[in-house]
Amino acid sequence: MRIGVFVCQCGTNIAGTVDTQEVARRAGNLPDVAYATSYMYTCSEPGQQEIQRAIREKNLQGVVVAACSPRMHEPTFRRAVERAGLNRFMFEMANIREHVSWINNDREANTRKAAELVEMAVAKLRFNQPLFSSQISVNKRVMVIGGGVAGIQAALDCSDGGLDVVLVERKSSIGGKMAQLDKTFPTVDCSSCILGPKMVDVVQKDNITLHAASEVESISGYVGNFTVEVRKKATYVDWTACTGCGACIEKCPSRKVPDVFNENLANARAINIPFPQAIPKKATINRDYCLHFTKGKCGTCQKVCPTGAVNYEMQDEIVTEQVGAIIVATGYDLFDASVYGEYGGGRYADVISGIQYERILSASGPFGGHIKRPSDGKEPKDIVFIACVGSRDASVGRPYCSGVCCMYIAKQAILTRDHLPDTRVWVFYMDIRAPGKNYDEFVRRAQEEYGVQYIRGRVGKVYPKGDRMVVQGNDTLLGVQVEVEADLVVLATGIEASAGARELAEKLRISYDQYGFYMESHPKLRPVETNTAGVYLAGVCQGPKDIPSSVAMGSAAAAKVQALFSRDTIETNPQVALVNERVCISCGKCIQVCPFGAIQWKELRGGIRKAEVLPSVCQGCGLCNATCPPKAIQLQHATDNQILAEVNALCA
Amino acid sequence: MKRIAYYQGCSLEGLASEYDISTRAVCDALGIELIEIPDWNCCGSSPAHSADPLLSSALAGRNLAIAEAEGCDVVMTPCPGCLKSLKGALETCHDPQQCDAFREILGMPFEGRIRAISVLELLYKDVGVDALRAQVQKPYADQVIVPYYGCLLTRPPKFADFDDPENPVSMDRLLEAVGVTVPDFPYKTECCGATYGVTRNDIVGKLTGRILDMALRVGAEAVAVACPLCQQNLDLRQAQVNRHMNRTFDLPVVYITQVIGIALGIAPKELGLDKLFVNADFLLRSAREEEPQAKTIG
Ligand SMILES: Cc1cc2nc3c(=O)[nH]c(=O)nc-3n(C[C@H](O)[C@H](O)[C@H](O)COP(=O)(O)OP(=O)(O)OC[C@H]3O[C@@H](n4cnc5c(N)ncnc54)[C@H](O)[C@@H]3O)c2cc1C
Ligand code: SF4
Ligand code: SF4
Numbered sequence: 048m049r050i051g052v053f054v055c056q057c058g059t060n061i062a063g064t065v066d067t068q069e070v071a072r073r074a075g076n077l078p079d080v081a082y083a084t085s086y087m088y089t090c091s092e093p094g095q096q097e098i099q100r101a102i103r104e105k106n107l108q109g110v111v112v113a114a115c116s117p118r119m120h121e122p123t124f125r126r127a128v129e130r131a132g133l134n135r136f137m138f139e140m141a142n143i144r145e146h147v148s149w150i151n152n153d154r155e156a157n158t159r160k161a162a163e164l165v166e167m168a169v170a171k172l173r174f175n176q177p178l179f180s181s182q183i184s185v186n187k188r189v190m191v192i193g194g195g196v197a198g199i200q201a202a203l204d205c206s207d208g209g210l211d212v213v214l215v216e217r218k219s220s221i222g223g224k225m226a227q228l229d230k231t232f233p234t235v236d237c238s239s240c241i242l243g244p245k246m247v248d249v250v251q252k253d254n255i256t257l258h259a260a261s262e263v264e265s266i267s268g269y270v271g272n273f274t275v276e277v278r279k280k281a282t283y284v285d286w287t288a289c290t291g292c293g294a295c296i297e298k299c300p301s302r303k304v305p306d307v308f309n310e311n312l313a314n315a316r317a318i319n320i321p322f323p324q325a326i327p328k329k330a331t332i333n334r335d336y337c338l339h340f341t342k343g344k345c346g347t348c349q350k351v352c353p354t355g356a357v358n359y360e361m362q363d364e365i366v367t368e369q370v371g372a373i374i375v376a377t378g379y380d381l382f383d384a385s386v387y388g389e390y391g392g393g394r395y396a397d398v399i400s401g402i403q404y405e406r407i408l409s410a411s412g413p414f415g416g417h418i419k420r421p422s423d424g425k426e427p428k429d430i431v432f433i434a435c436v437g438s439r440d441a442s443v444g445r446p447y448c449s450g451v452c453c454m455y456i457a458k459q460a461i462l463t464r465d466h467l468p469d470t471r472v473w474v475f476y477m478d479i480r481a482p483g484k485n486y487d488e489f490v491r492r493a494q495e496e497y498g499v500q501y502i503r504g505r506v507g508k509v510y511p512k513g514d515r516m517v518v519q520g521n522d523t524l525l526g527v528q529v530e531v532e533a534d535l536v537v538l539a540t541g542i543e544a545s546a547g548a549r550e551l552a553e554k555l556r557i558s559y560d561q562y563g564f565y566m567e568s569h570p571k572l573r574p575v576e577t578n579t580a581g582v583y584l585a586g587v588c589q590g591p592k593d594i595p596s597s598v599a600m601g602s603a604a605a606a607k608v609q610a611l612f613s614r615d616t617i618e619t620n621p622q623v624a625l626v627n628e629r630v631c632i633s634c635g636k637c638i639q640v641c642p643f644g645a646i647q648w649k650e651l652r653g654g655i656r657k658a659e660v661l662p663s664v665c666q667g668c669g670l671c672n673a674t675c676p677p678k679a680i681q682l683q684h685a686t687d688n689q690i691l692a693e694v695n696a697l698c699a
Numbered sequence: 700m701k702r703i704a705y706y707q708g709c710s711l712e713g714l715a716s717e718y719d720i721s722t723r724a725v726c727d728a729l730g731i732e733l734i735e736i737p738d739w740n741c742c743g744s745s746p747a748h749s750a751d752p753l754l755s756s757a758l759a760g761r762n763l764a765i766a767e768a769e770g771c772d773v774v775m776t777p778c779p780g781c782l783k784s785l786k787g788a789l790e791t792c793h794d795p796q797q798c799d800a801f802r803e804i805l806g807m808p809f810e811g812r813i814r815a816i817s818v819l820e821l822l823y824k825d826v827g828v829d830a831l832r833a834q835v836q837k838p839y840a841d842q843v844i845v846p847y848y849g850c851l852l853t854r855p856p857k858f859a860d861f862d863d864p865e866n867p868v869s870m871d872r873l874l875e876a877v878g879v880t881v882p883d884f885p886y887k888t889e890c891c892g893a894t895y896g897v898t899r900n901d902i903v904g905k906l907t908g909r910i911l912d913m914a915l916r917v918g919a920e921a922v923a924v925a926c927p928l929c930q931q932n933l934d935l936r937q938a939q940v941n942r943h944m945n946r947t948f949d950l951p952v953v954y955i956t957q958v959i960g961i962a963l964g965i966a967p968k969e970l971g972l973d974k975l976f977v978n979a980d981f982l983l984r985s986a987r988e989e990e991p992q993a994k995t996i997g
Binding site for chain 1: 856863864865866867883885886889916
């Protein structure tokens with residue numbers, strides 16, 4: 048074989064601590080190496096042309112590039128060698144940046160290690176074989192998991208592009224957190240007025256299938272051909288019959304049910320439709336409070352329902368959906384303020400969270416949009432907002448900024464002064480984070496036009512005094528301790544990963560960070576992709592963000608899916624296991640260990656059975672390769688011979 | 700009977716001797732055998748600690764090493780200051796950077812397996828609220844007491860590893876278990892002024908004054924404490940407070956072990972009730988002796 052080696056300097060990224068000339072010189076002495084050189088930026092256009100020129104002029108049959116991580120540029124270089132007529136698997140990459148130059152300053156040791164990594168790559172390449180992908184058809188349906196504003200946007204954009212969409216929402220209605228908001232910053236337009244029509248579109252589009260009150264049970268398959276089992280939870284109401292008339296709700300005698308949509312500021316009934324604009328507008332029975340389930344009596348809703356929709360015998364149902372791509376938009380949950388004993392959240396009725404205050408402000412909320420405090424229904428005269436409750440605080444495991452609280456505090460303060468001009472409003476903050484378009488101006492308006500008192504400092508304690516609350520804090524700009532008496536205290540609780548985010552990630556085989564937010568494939572250049580082909584991200588499930596960014600991400604993910612689906616077929620990855628039938632002893636061990644069910648029996652003449660790999664199902668994990676006693680099954684591009692050649696090169 | 704090493708510390712030998720005798724009496728009544736650490740020495744607090752942290756750790760470590768040698772796996776000390784020193788020694792012992800130097804100074808075998816706890820933690824976690832309730836002989840009638848935790852018992856949170864650092868409830872629950880009425884006390888962890896009592900008693904006057912004032916405002920007849928320094932600032936210095944704030948506070952400040960001891964049927968004298976500066980005989984009031992009177996708890 049005639050091999051060419053290209054040692055990249057990556058500007059000074061590699062050349063700064065590795066003698067790339069020396070690495071190239073040593074590579075030139077290796078067996079089969081016909082050409083070795085060092086280049087400034089191998090991934091640049093002239094760099095790639097240099098490789099292609101060398102392939103032609105030196106008749107190279109294989110290429111090694113020693114540069115950055117293969118995660119970064121292996122696809123780039125594979126394309127480059129392919130354009131020069133080589134098979135893309137006649138290429139190997141040695142990572143001398145992330146694994147060498149970036150992690151050590153010792154030039155001599157670095158140069159030695161880089162040379163050895165190159166030697167391993169050359170040794171492996173000598174055993175490489177051209178591999179060829181086959182084409183598989185793409186199922187052009189897309190699943191969106193999570194029906195908040197990000198998921199809704201993604202679903203609608205895909206639907207507009209003519210794709211069939213399956214939208215899976217855990218709650219009984221789509222809408223997510225945005226449905227609970229009163230107005231939205233920085234324009235102060237009504238949240239349900241801008242979200243409502245989009246929610247209605249979801250049910251009116253013929254090509255969107257909505258599974259509400261449903262969760263993903265399991266996911267198998269791969270890009271282009273996923274099989275997803277969806278658990279439709281028993282709602283005890285037949286939604287095909289339910290008209291959303293509400294007759295059952297009116298008559299239900301179980302009236303002390305926490306109203307989750309109203310953040311427990313009101314009571315709901317055991318049979319309920321969460322809010323008037325709910326989509327789908329269908330009733331659901333809460334088993335924990337329903338007298339039929341808890342006491343074995345009642346049955347009122349069944350009697351009054353004009354369409355006979357109530358069915359106490361209903362069971363969860365599993366439906367199987369075949370899709371080619373998945374967009375994850377599972378949003379977020381809010382930090383539990385009771386973690387801070389000093390604020391009294393969860394202990395004092397008039398210490399509430401920001402999302403509770405949204406419900407109080409909302410015309411469809413527990414108090415019909417009149418600002419009242421929960422304890423006694425009095426109109427508050429003094430309100431204190433506390434920022435960063437469960438954000439930017441490493442001591443509670445939340446060192447990150449939630450990104451939206453500064454803005455929603457300003458919004459809620461402005462709305463408060465709009466509703467009740469005599470009410471005084473204070474805000475205790477650490478720093479004001481308002482980097483969006485028209486955002487800082489908005490906070491300024493709160494301060495200057497609406498006379499909201501901003502105090503820079505943390506609050507140390509909140510406690511009751513008579514029927515009011517005392518807020519003790521410090522003003523770090525004036526360097527004094529301050530005490531404010533208030534009728535209502537609003538804690539701007541931070542954003543955290545949604546419950547169950549980690550479990551879902553395991554099913555999707557995507558990664559998440561230490562807080563449970565999903566990891567994008569590249570923080571700058573691949574923000575909506577994941578490292579699992581065909582799975583995309585949208586909205587807060589990837590990290591805290593506001594509505595405009597969530598919507599933008601929803602649209603971006605939809606665009607990615609459309610690009611994927613613009614082809615009728617996609618190439619399979621030929622790096623899969625392959626059985627050498629002459630060596631196979633038919634023991635069946637590989638079938639047992641394969642986690643993806645990718646190996647099956649194949650009958651030969653005379654009733655002999657041999658193992659056979661289904662290339663479209665195999666994920667290339669290599670478990671069978673390691674298990675097979677006679678080594679009959681080999682993972683292509685990582686065969687025993689290739690790996691041993693690398694080890695030998697290293698140990699020689 | 701549970702065997703637990705007992706580290707008394709210097710405060711409990713002197714001004715806070717009632718904390719010592721009431722702790723011993725309560726443990727005895729609850730069937731806990733306290734093994735006083737033989738030949739115990741200074742815990743290594745302020746003077747040693749400000750000179751050399753390692754010396755401080757070694758001093759505390761010696762006490763722990765003796766306790767381990769006595770075969771105890773728990774050491775209890777009523778004083779939060781001592782507890783901090785003992786826990787500090789354990790931390791030093793387990794810190795790979797300091798461990799060797801620490802052992803060398805210590806010069807005696809020490810595994811560092813022993814657990815250091817406060818008497819509060821012993822009662823709350825090891826004995827438990829329900830078990831305590833079951834042992835009550837003379838439940839309180841209508842006494843209203845607020846718990847005052849001070850700064851050190853639950854902080855720093857990772858170090859103390861006990862109760863909520865900002866809204867602790869262990870004393871609340873223990874007091875309730877013996878029949879005391881416990882109002883919500885906002886100042887349960889406010890600063891008492893600590894050792895400023897020596898140099899700037901005007902500061903302590905102001906700070907403890909606020910605490911006593913809040914206790915009265917929520918309807919308390921007394922403040923229960925678990926720290927000798929807090930007790931001293933709130934009780935011994937109450938006259939100074941009155942002078943600084945121009946008030947006439949007359950609010951008993953009792954150790955939690957004294958409150959529990961009475962309910963367990965222990966004689967007041969054995970609990971050192973007579974050693975307090977502000978008279979705390981209200982603890983002995985039983986339901987029948989007193990006319991029922993309306994109490995406002997705010
Ligand atoms: C008090 C408050 C006020 C705010 N005000 C504003 C504002 O004025 N302007 C602004 O721009 N932003 C505001 N925000 C931020 C805004 O709420 C978010 O940016 C936006 O809701 C994010 O949308 P999302 O779709 O990513 O997530 P979500 O709204 O959380 O939606 C996620 C959806 O996925 C569902 N789901 C979760 N897990 C699963 C699962 N495993 N399977 C199926 N479904 C699942 C959830 O039930 C939910 O319906 C505010 C936030 C708060 C807390
Ligand atoms: S059966 Fe359950 S849900 Fe229906 S009316 Fe009775 S309590 Fe309500
Ligand atoms: S484990 Fe190997 S030898 Fe056994 S059946 Fe599978 S392929 Fe054949």
